[in-house]
Amino acid sequence: MSYFGEFKDLIQEGDLALVWISRDNIKPITVDSKEFFNTRYGSFPHRDMIGKPYGSQIAIRTKGSNKFAFIHVLQPTPELWTLSLPHRTQIVYTPDSSYIMERLNCGPNSNVIEAGTGSGSFSHAFARNVKHLYSFEFHEARYNQAKEEFEKHGLINIENNVTITHRDVCESGFTIKKGDVTSNQFKDDEEYVNLEANAIFLDLPAPWEALPHLDTVISKDESVGLCCFSPCIEQVDKTIEAMEKNGWINIQMVEIQSKQYESRRQMIRTLDDALERLRDIKSHKLEGVARRKREFENMINEEKKLDTNANKIDKKDISTQTEKPTSKKAQNNRPIIAKTKFNPFGKGSRVREGDTNFQWKQVSKVETEIKSHTSYLTFAFKTITNTRDEELFQKELEFTTSKPSSHKK
Amino acid sequence: MSYFGEFKDLIQEGDLALVWISRDNIKPITVDSKEFFNTRYGSFPHRDMIGKPYGSQIAIRTKGSNKFAFIHVLQPTPELWTLSLPHRTQIVYTPDSSYIMERLNCGPNSNVIEAGTGSGSFSHAFARNVKHLYSFEFHEARYNQAKEEFEKHGLINIENNVTITHRDVCESGFTIKKGDVTSNQFKDDEEYVNLEANAIFLDLPAPWEALPHLDTVISKDESVGLCCFSPCIEQVDKTIEAMEKNGWINIQMVEIQSKQYESRRQMIRTLDDALERLRDIKSHKLEGVARRKREFENMINEEKKLDTNANKIDKKDISTQTEKPTSKKAQNNRPIIAKTKFNPFGKGSRVREGDTNFQWKQVSKVETEIKSHTSYLTFAFKTITNTRDEELFQKELEFTTSKPSSHKK
Amino acid sequence: MDSSKVISFNQHVVLELPSGNLKIAELRPNNSISLGKFGAFYINDIIGYPLGSRFEINYEVKEGEEGFAEDSKEKKKPKHMQKKIPIGKAKLMIETPAINETSDDNEDRSDSIGTIADELEYENSLNNKNLNIKGNPSEIQELSMAEIEEMKKQYANTNSQDIINKIIQSHKEFNLKTKYSQLKYLNRKKSKFSKEFIVHKMTGRLLLNYLIDKGDIQRIMDMSEESIGMILNYGNVKSNGKYLVIDETGGLLVYFMMERMFGHVTENDMENKKFEGEIIVIHENEHVNLDLLKFSNYSEKFIKKHIKSISILDFFEPPTEEEINNGFTKLTREELSKLSNGERNVYQRRIKGYYKQCQIVELTKNDRKYDGLIVASTLQLTQLIPRLGPKIHGSRSIICYSQFKEILLELSHELYSDLNYLAPTLMETRCRPYQSVRGKLHPLMTMRGGGGYLMWSLKVEPAPPIPSIEIEPK
Amino acid sequence: MDSSKVISFNQHVVLELPSGNLKIAELRPNNSISLGKFGAFYINDIIGYPLGSRFEINYEVKEGEEGFAEDSKEKKKPKHMQKKIPIGKAKLMIETPAINETSDDNEDRSDSIGTIADELEYENSLNNKNLNIKGNPSEIQELSMAEIEEMKKQYANTNSQDIINKIIQSHKEFNLKTKYSQLKYLNRKKSKFSKEFIVHKMTGRLLLNYLIDKGDIQRIMDMSEESIGMILNYGNVKSNGKYLVIDETGGLLVYFMMERMFGHVTENDMENKKFEGEIIVIHENEHVNLDLLKFSNYSEKFIKKHIKSISILDFFEPPTEEEINNGFTKLTREELSKLSNGERNVYQRRIKGYYKQCQIVELTKNDRKYDGLIVASTLQLTQLIPRLGPKIHGSRSIICYSQFKEILLELSHELYSDLNYLAPTLMETRCRPYQSVRGKLHPLMTMRGGGGYLMWSLKVEPAPPIPSIEIEPK
Structure with a gap:
């Protein structure tokens, strides 16, 4: 089985594995006992991984310090693979792909057409669950890249349920023939591939050009599902037009809106504490005022001894006038003012979120930047056959009624 | 001031008030000491309201029972008024209207055009905050209805900052002339109204037909904001086309998505409690088994006395065979089985959410049915003047530089 | 016949009624199914056509084929009072392309009235000018409901389009309506007749929709x-x-998993x-x-063979x-x-219990260790998940569903x-369906709230505690 | 001049730079403003035009008008090292209609390149066929950044379109690009030059956007x-x-309220x-x-006169x-x-304190009782709001903002x-902006998360407790 198909327990030489450094930094490696996985914190020898169970955390001492660096070694899944792709690539993300797979009822009975392959992220998810995936990519460089990747991941050669073909499906349709640029291995007597597709995913700029080619490759005697993936609303309009023209029914366009939340904490800061803090500040201030007043009066008294002029206004009223430079002596005598002591919210210091010296309320916060739009998903269905085989029906009827009730309950 | 404009303290005869029965049931009344407000729980005399502060809860004994019914008497606000409207009416709801007002910078400097008036819900919000609102309604019945309502609410006659006109603005534009069907009171020498609008809201099926008429009524020497409100995306496309053609710039379409949440509680059900409950059930069961076994053995023993045939198989192995009818005597002797006692989650009884016999976690739940779409909001801006009065500029420059720095900090 | 593709005997199918409501039925040979006010049909008529086909019930009955079906809604009444539904012939309809799945209030399920739909353009404000804004269908419709009921009986053997045409003729102000509201009106009528x-x-999708239709939203969390x-x-x-699952939805989640894992399984398969x-x-609880x-x-x-159950205890x-x-x-x-027969039965039950116990041990x-933990439970998750975690293999997924975000937070x-x-x-995903009619594209005006939240994590094996003194490699 | 409509002296305005960034400036007469790499201009040049006008800096300087402005970014450097920005003449631009406010990555702020935009159609898959997918602008652009800098100096007195044309000429693969990516490329270049x-x-809207641009999102909750x-x-x-307000956004909320309550207030007003x-x-805290x-x-x-502050204590x-x-x-x-002068000063301060105390009493x-309670605070609301509530008149609104839903729950x-x-x-509202380009309509691919939550309630006066025995009215 492929590295994606089989549930592996232990990390082994030659495995394709994913190294999780952080959520935004996941890297594929091929396990090789002579190799190292290099990060800016240091090098992790592959030999430390081999033989350990998948999911193991690996630690190394960081270069030049006494700290440790950690990675996790994971077995690839289509979803982790998608996360590992660089964001600039055009990717069908899991909220979309999982809805499409569900809506098109993907499972072991599904023969799927995917065009284009793109980054191949959706291909991996299809490949995990369907009978066969026929992926088409019109761009040659991307085709080669994807084919190589699918081979490396065992989708083409080991699971053997993926075929990728280099093709402009808008121009040339979906039939795969001998001589085409394709991963398909034709048998000697085989001239073309019988797709019998019952689920179709078109991620093309102009799906309406590809739609007319579908009839020849879809399964004839069942309901076939189709999903077109288009970023702009005008494309949806043209797509619906083409679907109607080509006999597709139950057309429905939907948008998938998904969000991720961060788990955070907000400090519980009660009004009572805030009031107490202000009272504390106030009392310190008053203390200061009283003290300064005492000092001021002392000073005045001292000065009085030297100075015969009496103050003309009530001292009490100007006792707060401490901005005036007092005598050097008084200044020197000024004791250091005690800082306010009641600091229930840790003001002035850097408080780590969740610091156990404070109380916290669990809150959730949506990601700072959200993917507000991926594409519009336009679904439609089609059944080509509209007759029944009367002979077969009669046989079935006789067989069923002759059996001693096949009813299972 | 109008019933919407003034903050009133006490409920008085003649007031327009809103009676809050429930969130979905808010009814306007005109306070009249001889009147009653009838609900299915009974009649609330208006005289019970008069003289009480707004916001007062009024209680009556319900008919034929000893229970009490309550209502709250509220002073109308545009938002409460909107809530009180029947849902089938076409309403611009507060999440949209509040965004539009903010985006168009509505305040005491705003002269606003609104077309059409519709249910008048948005008109009330505009009227609260702007200098003048010019509302246009093409449907005659709706015009009369709205005009009457605005008069009753004091918007036209008391606040005097609302003008409503019966008009198909797509055909005839926005200029209000003597002789038009309008609430405007023309002075003797006045031939037409000078709108000088600087904020425009078009809730029309075909705003592109009204757009060309705007230039003659908008304020010339400032930036004027425009918002078109359209349910379908194709209307947005045509609107943008017309905006561009008519020289509107900074075009941007947005959607407002808003949600309300219910505050709920979910019972905290620990695994430990669930385990304990199963243990309790199990021990009762085992007890029952043991008891039945005893009974069974007693019965066998009794039967043995009468019956010389011995059982051939080990009794221990068939001790659970209690489905067999036992002797009448044994049945009568069977004591009533005690029900399991440990019921930490109140199974089998109806537990009210928040029942203090249980522990609860606060959770939020989005409304069962959400307003997933109202309309698309397409904004654009336009400034007609593109020159400056050089003479005025020179005067201003001289004046400003001659003043002793008017800078305020 | 391939029962994964074609309507087959003894299969469960989901019937979509003209009202948009769903009904689950088992297709027993030579039986009939009643759709209540929409009629009844013989099961044999639909067997062999592709799953997903649309049928119309036709009452041009030939001699000897006549019959009546019991209406499940009438079951509570005494036998002789039950209204029986006449059984018609189900005839395959060839689908026309103008049928779009969703629109507001299901009002745009158009097909045979596609001609009006095609004519539809933007209605500019003028068209609405003369409409009675207070008009509601019951006021302006000439036929009383009784008359319509009568007509339905009378025209039982004509197709629904004819009935609708009759109604249009009797509708006073039909021509005063805008084309769009005409279309809406026709669709509303159509869904009735x-x-x-x-x-x-x-x-799984249809089973879910069936349960939502039934109002079982709380039951499926x-x-x-x-x-x-x-x-x-x-x-x-x-x-x-091999997945460890808690499913408090009565099997919905497990059913979805089975579909994904096994697809449609025939006896051959x-x-x-x-x-x-x-x-x-x-x-x-004691029982799953x-x-x-x-x-x-x-x-x-x-x-x-594939679903095994075990109590938490x-x-x-x-x-x-x-x-x-x-x-x-x-x-x-x-x-x-x-052993005697009775004794053998007892022994059989005991041996079954024994095997069950052995399975528990196994x-x-x-x-x-399991390949994944999938939990949809209202038990307190902060206690539950860390206790189940050790049973999950490293690098495997843990995914928990809850109706409420706070629980997963x-x-x-x-x-x-x-x-x-x-x-x-912590994740949330919402599907927002559109009225998918060309020229009238917009998100549905209202939709069901809710849909729940998800918490996804990976089971991992932490590195052993670092010894305080480490021997440097030579 | 009406300073609510026209750019006026000594007014604060928000400048939108070609990069889309915002800058707040005060328009002092006879001064200049530097926009950094985008140039500098004389304030007098823009006075008297309507607020909202677009200007271009023109370097065809006449004799005697030459000048240099200081770049605020250079202020930290020693005086003689500071790069001075030459001051050009700001000339009003007549807006062409193809300018739409928002598109992804600000890449579609097109105006003078409207011609290409007009030509734009759907690119079908064929058009993309020969594109180098790995191509990135730095590889395929012939001019080095140094050359461009040189060109910018050289062409300082030509308009930006000319520079862009130069760049296009030197761009090897420009014609291989699709029209849409050509447009994107041009816009990117345009925002640079x-x-x-x-x-x-x-x-308030622009002040908010300015703060968001600056990364002050946490500061404004x-x-x-x-x-x-x-x-x-x-x-x-x-x-x-008369509103009771707690505003932990440093005055943003109060500013929005003032705009709504008072609008633009001139001295005349x-x-x-x-x-x-x-x-x-x-x-x-001690001070507001x-x-x-x-x-x-x-x-x-x-x-x-209109804003009064008071500490919670x-x-x-x-x-x-x-x-x-x-x-x-x-x-x-x-x-x-x-009193002596010094004594009089002291007395003045004391009398100010006295009035402040009187205001507190008042x-x-x-x-x-107040006409509304509007709270944006990180204090625990469950304690705060019930303590403030009694100060609010019946039937008046209480509205609380929090960054987190759980707090309001x-x-x-x-x-x-x-x-x-x-x-x-409990309410949430989100604005979802679209790329508002005809033929390319779609919601922006990414947007800022967050935006907070609201709790709205009305202050009411409960009915007095019902006496256990009531006298029935006659």
Whole structure:
């Protein structure tokens, strides 16, 4: 089985594995006992991984310090693979792909057409669950890249349920023939591939050009599902037009809106504490005022001894006038003012979120930047056959009624 | 001031008030000491309201029972008024209207055009905050209805900052002339109204037909904001086309998505409690088994006395065979089985959410049915003047530089 | 016939009625199905056509084919009072392309009235000018409901379009309406008088919609299709996995998993294909509740083989092998033959219990680790998940569903501080359907709220504690 | 000149740079403003044109008009090292209609390249076939950055379109690109070399965007414009209201309220119009923080008259009138005249303190009730709001903002069980902007998360407890 198909327990030489450094930094490696996985914190020898169970955390001492660096070694899944792709690539993300797979009822009975392959992220998810995936990519460089990747991941050669073909499906349709640029291995007597597709995913700029080619490759005697993936609303309009023209029914366009939340904490800061803090500040201030007043009066008294002029206004009223430079002596005598002591919210210091010296309320916060739009998903269905085989029906009827009730309950 | 404009303290005869029965049931009344407000729980005399502060809860004994019914008497606000409207009416709801007002910078400097008036819900919000609102309604019945309502609410006659006109603005534009069907009171020498609008809201099926008429009524020497409100995306496309053609710039379409949440509680059900409950059930069961076994053995023993045939198989192995009818005597002797006692989650009884016999976690739940779409909001801006009065500029420059720095900090 | 593609005997299917409502039916040969006010039909008529086909009930009955079906709604009445529904002939309809699945209030399910739909353009404001804004259908419609009922009987053997035409003729102000509201009006009428229905393949999606239609939203924990889709993908659910599951939705979640893992399984498949996957369902009560599997097309045998259930008590406090063996003595063939019939029955029950106990021991073995943990439970997750975690293999997914975000927020905080779990992630996904009519594209004006939230994490194995003094490699 | 409409001296305005970034400036007469790499201009050049106008900096300087401006980014360097920006002439641009406000990555701010935009059609898959997918601009662009810098200096006196044309000529593969990516490329270049800027009226919306641009999202509690819009409407904020406010956004919320209540206030207005409204700001620290009002165009006098501040301690534990009067003796005119200058200053400060104390007494009087409670605070709301509630008049709004829903959930549970509060409602509102280009309509691919949540309730007066025996009315 492929590295994606089989549930592996232990990390082994030659495995394709994913190294999780952080959520935004996941890297594929091929396990090789002579190799190292290099990060800016240091090098992790592959030999430390081999033989350990998948999911193991690996630690190394960081270069030049006494700290440790950690990675996790994971077995690839289509979803982790998608996360590992660089964001600039055009990717069908899991909220979309999982809805499409569900809506098109993907499972072991599904023969799927995917065009284009793109980054191949959706291909991996299809490949995990369907009978066969026929992926088409019109761009040659991307085709080669994807084919190589699918081979490396065992989708083409080991699971053997993926075929990728280099093709402009808008121009040339979906039939795969001998001589085409394709991963398909034709048998000697085989001239073309019988797709019998019952689920179709078109991620093309102009799906309406590809739609007319579908009839020849879809399964004839069942309901076939189709999903077109288009970023702009005008494309949806043209797509619906083409679907109607080509006999597709139950057309429905939907948008998938998904969000991720961060788990955070907000400090519980009660009004009572805030009031107490202000009272504390106030009392310190008053203390200061009283003290300064005492000092001021002392000073005045001292000065009085030297100075015969009496103050003309009530001292009490100007006792707060401490901005005036007092005598050097008084200044020197000024004791250091005690800082306010009641600091229930840790003001002035850097408080780590969740610091156990404070109380916290669990809150959730949506990601700072959200993917507000991926594409519009336009679904439609089609059944080509509209007759029944009367002979077969009669046989079935006789067989069923002759059996001693096949009813299972 | 109008019933919407003034903050009133006490409920008085003649007031327009809103009676809050429930969130979905808010009814306007005109306070009249001889009147009653009838609900299915009974009649609330208006005289019970008069003289009480707004916001007062009024209680009556319900008919034929000893229970009490309550209502709250509220002073109308545009938002409460909107809530009180029947849902089938076409309403611009507060999440949209509040965004539009903010985006168009509505305040005491705003002269606003609104077309059409519709249910008048948005008109009330505009009227609260702007200098003048010019509302246009093409449907005659709706015009009369709205005009009457605005008069009753004091918007036209008391606040005097609302003008409503019966008009198909797509055909005839926005200029209000003597002789038009309008609430405007023309002075003797006045031939037409000078709108000088600087904020425009078009809730029309075909705003592109009204757009060309705007230039003659908008304020010339400032930036004027425009918002078109359209349910379908194709209307947005045509609107943008017309905006561009008519020289509107900074075009941007947005959607407002808003949600309300219910505050709920979910019972905290620990695994430990669930385990304990199963243990309790199990021990009762085992007890029952043991008891039945005893009974069974007693019965066998009794039967043995009468019956010389011995059982051939080990009794221990068939001790659970209690489905067999036992002797009448044994049945009568069977004591009533005690029900399991440990019921930490109140199974089998109806537990009210928040029942203090249980522990609860606060959770939020989005409304069962959400307003997933109202309309698309397409904004654009336009400034007609593109020159400056050089003479005025020179005067201003001289004046400003001659003043002793008017800078305020 | 391939029952995964074609409507087949003894299969569960989902019938979509003209009202948009769903009904689940089993297709027994030579029986009939009543759709209540929409009529009744013979099952044999629909067998052999592709699943997903649309039929119309036709009352031009030939002699000898006449019949009546019982209306399930009438069952409570005494036998002789029950209104019987005449059975018509179900005839396949060739679909015309103008049928779009969703629009507001299901008012745009147009097909035979496609001509009006085609004519539709933007109505500019002028068109609305003369409309009676207060008009509601009951005021302006000439026919009384009684008359319509009469007409329905009378025209039972004509198609629904004819009835609708009659109604239009009697509608005073029909021509005053805008084209768009005409279309809406026609669709509303159509859904009342149409005798069309669609025979859908039983799928998780339709089962879910059926339950939502029925108002069973709380029973299925307010789950949405899009959330289930995420569970299946993030849970890495595939044919060969062995998953630990708690399912408080009565089997809905398990049914979705089975579809994804096994697809449609025919009897042939069961013999020829090797299905490895297993779903181990842990339950909080004495007995597991997977009621909804009764609607599935999996055989009892298949279900028994791939779905195993165990109570939380047995899971966390399983009996030892010794205890089981002490409590039960296997009889030899010879001993067995000596038993009476009654005694043999007792023994059979006991041996079944014994095997069940053995299964518990097997499922809870210390070294047995699962390929994923999928939980939709209202038990407190902060206690539950860390206790189940050790049973999950490293690098495998843990995915928890809850109707409420706050529950999962608490859980993710808990897991975040536990080195055995990597990157707990709180997610929400919502599907927003559009009125998918060209020229009238917009999101539906209202939709169901809810749909739940998800917490995804990976089980990992923390590195052993770092020794304080490390020997440097030479 | 009407400073509410026209760019005026000594006014704060918001400048929008070609990069889309915002800058707040005060328009002092005869001064210049530097836009860094985009150039500098004389303020006098822009005065008198309508607010919202777009200008281009033109370097065809006439003799004697030459000058240099200081770049604020260079201020930290020693004087002689500072790069001075040459000052050009700001010339009004006549807007062409193809300018749409938002598109992804600001890449579609097109105007003079409208011709290409007009030609734009759907690119079918064929058009993309020969594109180098790995191509990135730096590889395929012939000019080095150094050359471009050189060119910028050289062409300082030509308009930006010319520079862009130069670059296009030197771009190897420009014609291989699709029209759409050509357009994107041009816009990207344009935002680098353009010397255009827009002079916007100072509004809450732009102040908010300026703060978001600066990365001050936490400082303003992650508030969004749409949430503030809801606060203003649900809070029933209008010219004549007296509102109790807690504003932990440094004055942003108060500024929005002032705009709504008073609009743009000229000196003339202040004399002629009667503004009744008041905002009473309660603050948690010793001093109120309304820093952001420094960007407003309200005079200090106006602010002082309509915004009053009081600490929570003074609000809940105000001094009595006696205490105040005991602490301060008013001097008579005669006594005053006898004071020395220093003594008079001291007395002035004391009298100011005295009035402040009197104001506190006035604001906290028992019978004084407010027209609304508007709270954006990180204090625990479950304790705060019920303590402030009694100060709010019946039927008036209470609206609380929080960055987190959980905080308001807790609050709404608290208020729900208190008969003084009607229908506490938890709300969320989000604005979703679209790429508003015809033929390319779609929601922006990414947008800022957050925006906060709201709890709205009405203050009410519960009916007095019902006596157990009631006399029936005759």
